Amino acid sequence: MSFETDAIVDRRRMRRKLTFWRVAAVVIAIAAVVTVAVVVTPAGRGALTGRNAIARVNIEGLIRSDQERVEALERLEKSPAPAVIVHINSPGGTTAGSEQLYDSLVRLKAKKPLVVVVEGLAASGGYIAALASDHIIAQQSSLVGSIGVLFQFPNVSELLKTVGVKVEEVKSSPLKAAPNGFEPTSPEARAALEMLVKDSYAWFRDLVKDRRHLDGDALQTVADGRVFTGRQAVGLKLIDQLGDEKTAIAWLEAEKKVATGLPVHDFKLTPRFSDMTFLRSAAALTLDAVGLGAMARRLEQAGLVQAVDRFSLDGMLALWQPPANSN
Numbered sequence: 323m324s325f326e327t328d329a330i331v332d333r334r335r336m337r338r339k340l341t342f343w344r345v346a347a348v349v350i351a352i353a354a355v356v357t358v359a360v361v362v363t364p365a366g367r368g369a370l371t372g373r374n375a376i377a378r379v380n381i382e383g384l385i386r387s388d389q390e391r392v393e394a395l396e397r398l399e400k401s402p403a404p405a406v407i408v409h410i411n412s413p414g415g416t417t418a419g420s421e422q423l424y425d426s427l428v429r430l431k432a433k434k435p436l437v438v439v440v441e442g443l444a445a446s447g448g449y450i451a452a453l454a455s456d457h458i459i460a461q462q463s464s465l466v467g468s469i470g471v472l473f474q475f476p477n478v479s480e481l482l483k484t485v486g487v488k489v490e491e492v493k494s495s496p497l498k499a500a501p502n503g504f505e506p507t508s509p510e511a512r513a514a515l516e517m518l519v520k521d522s523y524a525w526f527r528d529l530v531k532d533r534r535h536l537d538g539d540a541l542q543t544v545a546d547g548r549v550f551t552g553r554q555a556v557g558l559k560l561i562d563q564l565g566d567e568k569t570a571i572a573w574l575e576a577e578k579k580v581a582t583g584l585p586v587h588d589f590k591l592t593p594r595f596s597d598m599t600f601l602r603s604a605a606a607l608t609l610d611a612v613g614l615g616a617m618a619r620r621l622e623q624a625g626l627v628q629a630v631d632r633f634s635l636d637g638m639l640a641l642w643q644p645p646a647n648s649n
Contacts, residue, residue: 375587377403385415405435414446414641427454435578445642458561460552468642470547471522
């Protein structure tokens, strides 16, 4: 074997060794991050292993349809937890997602005592979720209500005229894919959308009527789309009590005969590490450090896609949107 052939073989052997150690370094680094995460965040689905802890569920941000959340709440139904405290801090979301969450919480309430605590905001779809409980608690400065339905769509027809773009289309009927945002909305399309909004609003309004035992002028007052502070909401019967989680525990002990002195443990509605963006970032940095930059970029792109997807809401919304200049 020539010297040149020996050199080629040696280079290949070194390359295989280098690749092995790179992969090993990635595995070790990710394992270390996971281990730290487990130590730092011990509470989760596995925290509810006995009857000695009340389950805490957090509903935060935009509400969309989520089958994983439905399945997690079904697992909580079957758990030995004696009661559930649901913390809500949400401006709402899609009407379909809010209804799905409401239905899941109603099924959970049929199995266990359930009380809702409004952290800062339970508006529109967030308030729909709160209605699943027989007892709603909010802080004095929390915002509650925004009982209404919204259908928003951008219309760029004037912009297209300015830039000289015309969108052609062939459709089976005038109301197919209307509104499309590329042309002025026809009276017929607007009337069809108004029917959808009114029907969904009637469902929301009836839900408030039934769950909060409101009617007549009292219902009309709270169902005009406004938000109310906790102080206002308790007088309007949108909530039952002012307070926080300690207030919720006291209510469970007094009204539902839950044992006194029980701790409250978090119950996660998503996979344990699904919201740990630092884990993905750490893995990306490690991959880049060992020379696997392409894989690191794919991880970063995955995070970007998730961020964009999180804020894309389609269809009718039960969503409170504060003015752009509000603090």
